[in-house]
Amino acid sequence: MAKINQNVVILGTGGTIAGTAASSADHTGYTAAQIGVEQLMSAIAGLPAALQGRGLITEQVAQIDSKDMDFATMARLATRCAHWLSREEVSAVVVTHGTDTLEETAWFLQCVLPAQLLAAKPVVLTCAMRPATSSEADGPRNVCDAVRVALSAQARGVLAVCAGDVHSALQVQKVHSHALNAFSSGDAGPIAQVVGESVVFNALQEAIYKENLAAGQWNIAGAAIKYIVSTVHWPRVELLLNHSQASGAVVHALLADSAQPVRGLVVAGTGNGSLSVDLEHALVDAQSHGVRVLRASRCAWGGVSATVNDRLPGTTLSAVKARVQMVLELLHDTELSPAPEN
Ligand code: SIN
Numbered sequence: 408m409a410k411i412n413q414n415v416v417i418l419g420t421g422g423t424i425a426g427t428a429a430s431s432a433d434h435t436g437y438t439a440a441q442i443g444v445e446q447l448m449s450a451i452a453g454l455p456a457a458l459q460g461r462g463l464i465t466e467q468v469a470q471i472d473s474k475d476m477d478f479a480t481m482a483r484l485a486t487r488c489a490h491w492l493s494r495e496e497v498s499a500v501v502v503t504h505g506t507d508t509l510e511e512t513a514w515f516l517q518c519v520l521p522a523q524l525l526a527a528k529p530v531v532l533t534c535a536m537r538p539a540t541s542s543e544a545d546g547p548r549n550v551c552d553a554v555r556v557a558l559s560a561q562a563r564g565v566l567a568v569c570a571g572d573v574h575s576a577l578q579v580q581k582v583h584s585h586a587l588n589a590f591s592s593g594d595a596g597p598i599a600q601v602v603g604e605s606v607v608f609n610a611l612q613e614a615i616y617k618e619n620l621a622a623g624q625w626n627i628a629g630a631a632i633k634y635i636v637s638t639v640h641w642p643r644v645e646l647l648l649n650h651s652q653a654s655g656a657v658v659h660a661l662l663a664d665s666a667q668p669v670r671g672l673v674v675a676g677t678g679n680g681s682l683s684v685d686l687e688h689a690l691v692d693a694q695s696h697g698v699r700v701l702r703a704s705r706c707a708w709g710g711v712s713a714t715v716n717d718r719l720p721g722t723t724l725s726a727v728k729a730r731v732q733m734v735l736e737l738l739h740d741t742e743l744s745p746a747p748e749n
Contacts, residue, residue, distance in 0.1 A: 419444025422505030473505025499557035655689025
Protein backbone atom coordinates (compact mmCIF):
# COMPACT_ATOMS: atom_id res chain seq x y z
CA MET A 408 0.00 0.00 0.00
CA ALA A 409 1.27 3.52 -0.86
CA LYS A 410 2.53 5.44 2.14
CA ILE A 411 0.60 8.65 2.80
CA ASN A 412 2.39 11.95 2.07
CA GLN A 413 5.76 10.31 1.67
CA ASN A 414 6.83 12.04 -1.53
CA VAL A 415 7.45 15.46 -2.97
CA VAL A 416 6.94 15.82 -6.71
CA ILE A 417 9.14 18.27 -8.63
CA LEU A 418 7.85 19.21 -12.08
CA GLY A 419 10.36 20.81 -14.44
CA THR A 420 9.34 23.39 -17.03
CA GLY A 421 12.71 24.96 -17.96
CA GLY A 422 13.86 28.52 -17.23
CA THR A 423 17.19 29.94 -16.13
CA ILE A 424 17.23 27.50 -13.23
CA ALA A 425 17.82 24.80 -15.88
CA GLY A 426 20.03 27.04 -18.03
CA THR A 427 23.67 26.64 -19.04
CA ALA A 428 26.46 29.06 -19.99
CA ALA A 429 29.86 28.35 -21.55
CA SER A 430 31.68 29.48 -18.40
CA SER A 431 30.87 29.22 -14.70
CA ALA A 432 31.72 32.92 -14.36
CA ASP A 433 28.96 33.85 -16.81
CA HIS A 434 25.74 34.77 -14.97
CA THR A 435 23.96 36.44 -17.87
CA GLY A 436 25.07 35.07 -21.27
CA TYR A 437 23.35 31.70 -21.00
CA THR A 438 20.67 29.62 -22.65
CA ALA A 439 17.64 28.82 -20.50
CA ALA A 440 16.00 25.39 -20.27
CA GLN A 441 18.91 23.03 -21.06
CA ILE A 442 19.20 20.60 -18.13
CA GLY A 443 16.53 18.03 -17.35
CA VAL A 444 14.83 18.26 -13.96
CA GLU A 445 16.08 14.86 -12.79
CA GLN A 446 19.72 15.77 -13.48
CA LEU A 447 19.19 19.20 -11.97
CA MET A 448 17.82 17.78 -8.72
CA SER A 449 20.53 15.12 -8.45
CA ALA A 450 23.16 17.89 -8.38
CA ILE A 451 21.63 19.75 -5.41
CA ALA A 452 23.62 18.73 -2.35
CA GLY A 453 21.14 20.18 0.16
CA LEU A 454 18.04 18.55 -1.31
CA PRO A 455 18.01 15.32 0.76
CA ALA A 456 18.09 17.40 3.97
CA ALA A 457 15.29 19.67 2.70
CA LEU A 458 13.20 16.59 1.84
CA GLN A 459 13.36 15.50 5.51
CA GLY A 460 13.13 11.81 4.66
CA ARG A 461 10.50 12.15 1.91
CA GLY A 462 11.01 10.52 -1.44
CA LEU A 463 11.49 12.59 -4.58
CA ILE A 464 9.56 12.14 -7.82
CA THR A 465 10.61 14.26 -10.80
CA GLU A 466 8.80 14.82 -14.07
CA GLN A 467 9.69 16.98 -17.05
CA VAL A 468 6.49 18.73 -18.13
CA ALA A 469 8.16 21.23 -20.49
CA GLN A 470 11.63 22.53 -21.29
CA ILE A 471 11.22 26.16 -22.33
CA ASP A 472 12.36 29.70 -21.70
CA SER A 473 9.27 31.06 -19.93
CA LYS A 474 9.02 34.02 -22.32
CA ASP A 475 7.57 31.37 -24.65
CA MET A 476 5.04 30.00 -22.16
CA ASP A 477 1.61 29.41 -23.66
CA PHE A 478 -1.79 28.28 -22.44
CA ALA A 479 -1.40 24.76 -23.79
CA THR A 480 1.74 24.27 -21.67
CA MET A 481 0.13 25.87 -18.63
CA ALA A 482 -2.84 23.53 -19.06
CA ARG A 483 -0.55 20.49 -19.28
CA LEU A 484 1.23 21.64 -16.13
CA ALA A 485 -2.10 22.13 -14.33
CA THR A 486 -3.25 18.62 -15.19
CA ARG A 487 0.03 17.15 -13.92
CA CYS A 488 -0.28 19.19 -10.70
CA ALA A 489 -3.87 17.96 -10.24
CA HIS A 490 -2.79 14.37 -10.91
CA TRP A 491 -0.02 14.43 -8.31
CA LEU A 492 -1.90 16.47 -5.69
CA SER A 493 -4.73 13.95 -5.73
CA ARG A 494 -2.41 11.03 -4.93
CA GLU A 495 -2.27 10.15 -1.26
CA GLU A 496 1.43 9.25 -1.34
CA VAL A 497 2.27 12.83 -2.43
CA SER A 498 2.45 15.66 0.09
CA ALA A 499 3.20 18.57 -2.24
CA VAL A 500 4.18 19.64 -5.74
CA VAL A 501 7.11 21.95 -6.54
CA VAL A 502 7.44 23.45 -10.03
CA THR A 503 10.71 24.79 -11.45
CA HIS A 504 9.91 27.66 -13.82
CA GLY A 505 11.51 30.61 -15.59
CA THR A 506 11.20 33.87 -13.68
CA ASP A 507 9.87 35.92 -16.59
CA THR A 508 6.29 34.65 -16.67
CA LEU A 509 6.22 32.79 -13.36
CA GLU A 510 3.48 35.04 -12.01
CA GLU A 511 1.19 34.25 -14.96
CA THR A 512 1.59 30.51 -14.52
CA ALA A 513 1.14 30.84 -10.75
CA TRP A 514 -2.15 32.69 -11.28
CA PHE A 515 -3.31 30.23 -13.93
CA LEU A 516 -2.71 27.32 -11.53
CA GLN A 517 -4.42 29.15 -8.68
CA CYS A 518 -7.46 29.77 -10.90
CA VAL A 519 -7.87 26.30 -12.40
CA LEU A 520 -6.71 23.79 -9.79
CA PRO A 521 -9.64 22.48 -7.77
CA ALA A 522 -10.02 24.47 -4.55
CA GLN A 523 -10.32 21.31 -2.44
CA LEU A 524 -6.93 20.05 -3.68
CA LEU A 525 -5.21 23.38 -3.01
CA ALA A 526 -6.83 23.64 0.41
CA ALA A 527 -5.13 20.36 1.36
CA LYS A 528 -1.71 20.56 -0.34
CA PRO A 529 0.41 23.33 -1.87
CA VAL A 530 1.93 23.89 -5.29
CA VAL A 531 5.18 25.85 -4.89
CA LEU A 532 6.83 27.46 -7.89
CA THR A 533 10.51 28.27 -7.80
CA CYS A 534 13.12 29.62 -10.17
CA ALA A 535 16.57 31.17 -10.47
CA MET A 536 18.14 34.34 -11.80
CA ARG A 537 21.45 32.62 -12.57
CA PRO A 538 21.99 29.52 -14.70
CA ALA A 539 22.73 26.12 -13.20
CA THR A 540 26.34 26.30 -14.45
CA SER A 541 27.08 29.53 -12.55
CA SER A 542 29.64 29.28 -9.75
CA GLU A 543 27.15 31.34 -7.74
CA ALA A 544 23.94 29.69 -8.90
CA ASP A 545 20.88 30.64 -6.83
CA GLY A 546 18.73 27.75 -8.08
CA PRO A 547 19.88 25.11 -5.55
CA ARG A 548 18.99 27.26 -2.56
CA ASN A 549 15.66 28.25 -4.10
CA VAL A 550 14.76 24.59 -4.73
CA CYS A 551 15.65 23.60 -1.16
CA ASP A 552 13.66 26.56 0.19
CA ALA A 553 10.70 25.65 -2.02
CA VAL A 554 10.75 22.06 -0.75
CA ARG A 555 10.89 23.28 2.86
CA VAL A 556 7.93 25.59 2.18
CA ALA A 557 6.03 22.79 0.43
CA LEU A 558 6.53 20.54 3.48
CA SER A 559 5.63 23.19 6.06
CA ALA A 560 2.33 22.61 7.83
CA GLN A 561 0.85 26.03 6.91
CA ALA A 562 1.55 25.99 3.18
CA ARG A 563 -1.60 25.86 1.02
CA GLY A 564 -2.62 27.08 -2.42
CA VAL A 565 -0.17 28.22 -5.08
CA LEU A 566 2.95 29.89 -3.74
CA ALA A 567 6.21 31.16 -5.26
CA VAL A 568 9.63 31.02 -3.59
CA CYS A 569 12.67 33.08 -4.57
CA ALA A 570 15.65 34.35 -2.56
CA GLY A 571 14.14 33.31 0.76
CA ASP A 572 10.82 35.10 0.22
CA VAL A 573 7.51 33.26 -0.17
CA HIS A 574 4.78 34.97 -2.20
CA SER A 575 1.14 34.09 -2.82
CA ALA A 576 0.06 33.62 -6.44
CA LEU A 577 -2.19 36.64 -6.02
CA GLN A 578 0.59 39.06 -5.03
CA VAL A 579 3.73 37.76 -6.74
CA GLN A 580 5.29 39.98 -9.40
CA LYS A 581 8.73 40.02 -10.99
CA VAL A 582 9.97 43.53 -10.29
CA HIS A 583 13.68 43.41 -11.09
CA SER A 584 15.40 42.37 -14.30
CA HIS A 585 18.60 41.04 -12.73
CA ALA A 586 18.60 41.17 -8.91
CA LEU A 587 18.62 37.75 -7.25
CA ASN A 588 15.58 38.78 -5.23
CA ALA A 589 13.60 39.62 -8.35
CA PHE A 590 10.10 39.23 -6.91
CA SER A 591 7.89 41.28 -4.66
CA SER A 592 4.46 41.06 -3.05
CA GLY A 593 4.22 44.85 -3.00
CA ASP A 594 2.32 46.51 -0.16
CA ALA A 595 1.20 43.12 1.21
CA GLY A 596 4.76 41.87 1.74
CA PRO A 597 5.80 38.21 1.42
CA ILE A 598 3.41 35.69 2.93
CA ALA A 599 6.38 33.94 4.57
CA GLN A 600 10.15 33.83 4.70
CA VAL A 601 12.59 30.96 4.79
CA VAL A 602 14.97 31.51 7.68
CA GLY A 603 17.64 28.81 7.71
CA GLU A 604 15.71 25.56 7.91
CA SER A 605 12.49 27.17 9.15
CA VAL A 606 9.60 28.74 7.28
CA VAL A 607 8.13 31.71 9.13
CA PHE A 608 4.66 32.76 8.00
CA ASN A 609 3.29 36.29 8.32
CA ALA A 610 0.25 35.53 10.48
CA LEU A 611 -2.05 38.22 9.04
CA GLN A 612 -1.21 37.52 5.40
CA GLU A 613 -1.60 33.79 5.98
CA ALA A 614 -5.00 34.21 7.64
CA ILE A 615 -6.34 36.34 4.76
CA TYR A 616 -4.93 33.93 2.20
CA LYS A 617 -6.44 30.86 3.85
CA GLU A 618 -9.83 32.53 4.25
CA ASN A 619 -9.92 33.32 0.52
CA LEU A 620 -8.68 29.87 -0.35
CA ALA A 621 -11.33 28.19 1.78
CA ALA A 622 -14.00 30.29 0.09
CA GLY A 623 -12.69 29.08 -3.27
CA GLN A 624 -12.46 32.74 -4.27
CA TRP A 625 -9.76 32.17 -6.85
CA ASN A 626 -11.14 29.02 -8.36
CA ILE A 627 -12.80 31.33 -10.86
CA ALA A 628 -12.99 28.95 -13.72
CA GLY A 629 -14.81 26.40 -11.59
CA ALA A 630 -14.56 23.15 -13.46
CA ALA A 631 -11.87 24.58 -15.75
CA ILE A 632 -9.42 21.77 -15.09
CA LYS A 633 -11.84 19.36 -16.75
CA TYR A 634 -11.95 21.12 -20.08
CA ILE A 635 -8.66 23.01 -20.41
CA VAL A 636 -7.00 19.72 -21.30
CA SER A 637 -8.97 19.43 -24.51
CA THR A 638 -8.87 23.12 -25.40
CA VAL A 639 -7.17 23.76 -28.74
CA HIS A 640 -8.40 27.28 -29.52
CA TRP A 641 -7.76 29.52 -26.56
CA PRO A 642 -9.74 32.77 -26.60
CA ARG A 643 -7.62 35.59 -27.97
CA VAL A 644 -7.08 38.29 -25.36
CA GLU A 645 -4.60 41.05 -26.13
CA LEU A 646 -2.80 43.39 -23.73
CA LEU A 647 -2.54 47.14 -24.39
CA LEU A 648 -0.85 50.05 -22.64
CA ASN A 649 -1.92 53.62 -22.10
CA HIS A 650 0.90 56.16 -22.46
CA SER A 651 1.35 59.76 -23.49
CA GLN A 652 -0.25 60.23 -26.92
CA ALA A 653 -1.82 56.75 -26.88
CA SER A 654 -4.37 56.43 -29.66
CA GLY A 655 -7.05 53.91 -30.54
CA ALA A 656 -5.10 52.74 -33.60
CA VAL A 657 -3.96 49.44 -32.04
CA VAL A 658 -7.54 48.64 -30.97
CA HIS A 659 -8.84 49.34 -34.49
CA ALA A 660 -6.10 47.19 -36.03
CA LEU A 661 -6.85 44.31 -33.66
CA LEU A 662 -10.57 44.41 -34.34
CA ALA A 663 -9.89 44.41 -38.08
CA ASP A 664 -7.79 41.22 -37.78
CA SER A 665 -10.20 38.49 -38.80
CA ALA A 666 -7.63 35.64 -38.77
CA GLN A 667 -8.37 34.99 -35.09
CA PRO A 668 -11.02 37.36 -33.73
CA VAL A 669 -10.12 39.21 -30.55
CA ARG A 670 -12.44 38.19 -27.70
CA GLY A 671 -10.96 40.38 -25.01
CA LEU A 672 -8.72 43.37 -24.37
CA VAL A 673 -6.91 44.14 -21.12
CA VAL A 674 -5.44 47.61 -20.97
CA ALA A 675 -2.76 48.66 -18.50
CA GLY A 676 -3.98 52.18 -17.89
CA THR A 677 -2.03 55.04 -16.33
CA GLY A 678 -2.40 55.54 -12.55
CA ASN A 679 -5.86 54.43 -11.48
CA GLY A 680 -6.47 52.85 -14.89
CA SER A 681 -6.96 56.11 -16.78
CA LEU A 682 -6.90 56.13 -20.60
CA SER A 683 -6.32 58.77 -23.26
CA VAL A 684 -9.56 60.07 -24.75
CA ASP A 685 -8.88 58.36 -28.09
CA LEU A 686 -7.91 55.00 -26.59
CA GLU A 687 -10.90 55.02 -24.23
CA HIS A 688 -13.23 55.85 -27.11
CA ALA A 689 -11.88 52.92 -29.16
CA LEU A 690 -12.18 50.53 -26.21
CA VAL A 691 -15.75 51.59 -25.35
CA ASP A 692 -16.60 51.01 -29.01
CA ALA A 693 -14.95 47.56 -28.90
CA GLN A 694 -16.95 46.72 -25.78
CA SER A 695 -20.19 47.74 -27.49
CA HIS A 696 -19.31 45.25 -30.25
CA GLY A 697 -19.05 42.35 -27.77
CA VAL A 698 -15.32 42.42 -26.97
CA ARG A 699 -14.67 42.05 -23.25
CA VAL A 700 -12.60 45.00 -21.97
CA LEU A 701 -10.89 45.40 -18.60
CA ARG A 702 -8.70 48.18 -17.20
CA ALA A 703 -5.71 47.31 -15.03
CA SER A 704 -3.04 49.77 -13.92
CA ARG A 705 0.42 50.04 -15.39
CA CYS A 706 1.62 50.98 -11.87
CA ALA A 707 3.28 48.02 -10.19
CA TRP A 708 0.98 48.14 -7.16
CA GLY A 709 -2.43 49.37 -6.12
CA GLY A 710 -4.60 48.20 -9.00
CA VAL A 711 -7.69 50.09 -10.15
CA SER A 712 -10.36 51.36 -7.73
CA ALA A 713 -13.80 52.06 -9.18
CA THR A 714 -14.93 55.69 -9.62
CA VAL A 715 -18.29 57.18 -10.63
CA ASN A 716 -16.83 58.25 -13.99
CA ASP A 717 -15.81 54.77 -15.13
CA ARG A 718 -16.95 53.80 -18.60
CA LEU A 719 -15.04 50.52 -18.52
CA PRO A 720 -14.62 48.02 -15.66
CA GLY A 721 -11.38 47.92 -13.66
CA THR A 722 -9.43 45.27 -11.77
CA THR A 723 -7.01 45.14 -8.89
CA LEU A 724 -5.09 42.34 -10.61
CA SER A 725 -1.92 43.15 -12.53
CA ALA A 726 -2.49 43.42 -16.28
CA VAL A 727 -0.78 40.11 -17.08
CA LYS A 728 -2.78 38.22 -14.43
CA ALA A 729 -6.00 39.95 -15.53
CA ARG A 730 -5.31 38.66 -19.06
CA VAL A 731 -4.84 35.08 -17.82
CA GLN A 732 -8.06 35.32 -15.83
CA MET A 733 -10.01 36.79 -18.74
CA VAL A 734 -8.89 33.97 -21.03
CA LEU A 735 -10.14 31.44 -18.47
CA GLU A 736 -13.41 33.27 -17.94
CA LEU A 737 -14.06 33.48 -21.69
CA LEU A 738 -13.25 29.80 -22.03
CA HIS A 739 -15.55 28.98 -19.14
CA ASP A 740 -18.41 31.04 -20.60
CA THR A 741 -17.95 29.36 -23.99
CA GLU A 742 -18.05 25.91 -22.40
CA LEU A 743 -21.15 26.73 -20.40
CA SER A 744 -23.07 28.46 -23.17
CA PRO A 745 -25.65 26.18 -24.77
CA ALA A 746 -24.81 24.85 -28.24
CA PRO A 747 -26.71 26.74 -30.96
CA GLU A 748 -29.89 24.99 -32.09
CA ASN A 749 -29.92 23.72 -35.67
C1 SIN B 1 12.84 32.36 -18.23
O1 SIN B 1 11.97 33.04 -17.71
O2 SIN B 1 12.64 31.19 -18.63
C2 SIN B 1 14.22 32.91 -18.43
C3 SIN B 1 14.60 33.91 -17.42
C4 SIN B 1 14.64 33.38 -16.03
O3 SIN B 1 14.28 32.26 -15.70
O4 SIN B 1 15.10 34.17 -15.16
